[in-house]
Amino acid sequence: MHAFSELDHDGRGFIYKEELGKRLEEQGVGKVTKEELELFMDKFDVDRDGRLQFSDFCLAMTPLNSEYAQLLQSRGTYRAQMTQESNVDYLTLWRKLLMVEQGCECVRLRLQKRPNFSLSEAFSYVDKTGLRALAPIDLKFTLADHGFYATDRELAALMDRFDRDRDGRISFHEFAHELLPRRN
Numbered sequence: 001m002h003a004f005s006e007l008d009h010d011g012r013g014f015i016y017k018e019e020l021g022k023r024l025e026e027q028g029v030g031k032v033t034k035e036e037l038e039l040f041m042d043k044f045d046v047d048r049d050g051r052l053q054f055s056d057f058c059l060a061m062t063p064l065n066s067e068y069a070q071l072l073q074s075r076g077t078y079r080a081q082m083t084q085e086s087n088v089d090y091l092t093l094w095r096k097l098l099m100v101e102q103g104c105e106c107v108r109l110r111l112q113k114r115p116n117f118s119l120s121e122a123f124s125y126v127d128k129t130g131l132r133a134l135a136p137i138d139l140k141f142t143l144a145d146h147g148f149y150a151t152d153r154e155l156a157a158l159m160d161r162f163d164r165d166r167d168g169r170i171s172f173h174e175f176a177h178e179l180l181p182r183r184n
């Protein structure tokens, strides 16, 4: 994608966390705080080497819906300049990604401060099938208990957020990772 080479000026195939913040600000994403960057990298720097590779970038930018993802990939390395409109959408997506991670972190901190919150009880509550590893169906039933009927796409997005090793289940460890604040 052309968009990645706009970040990775010297074509190394990756960009360091510190450079990323600077480049995004130059491109017009607005002020990017250190915490926003940390949280973003925590989610998208899959191999944890402190660099955003092209594959990490794709993970953040590609729609979860496989039809749209294929459409995007089929454009290959076509290097036309982005139109004004795509550029606005692209920058908005960056802003949203940074804000979502920041928003989740605020809720995690609030949750952690609640004296009556127990992670293992929360896990057991969601673990409807009792397999000690959560499947989409567990999330579906739990949400339905609270009157929220999630679509398959919404469930897939939730699984995507929690299931870090991509085995199709949420282990207690993965559950805890998503619910505990990143930095204490």
Ligand SMILES: [Ca+2]
Pocket: 045, 046, 047, 048, 049, 050, 051, 052, 053, 056
């Ligand atoms: Ca990486």
Ligand SMILES: [Ca+2]
Pocket: 163, 164, 165, 166, 167, 168, 169, 170, 171, 174
């Ligand atoms: Ca997993």
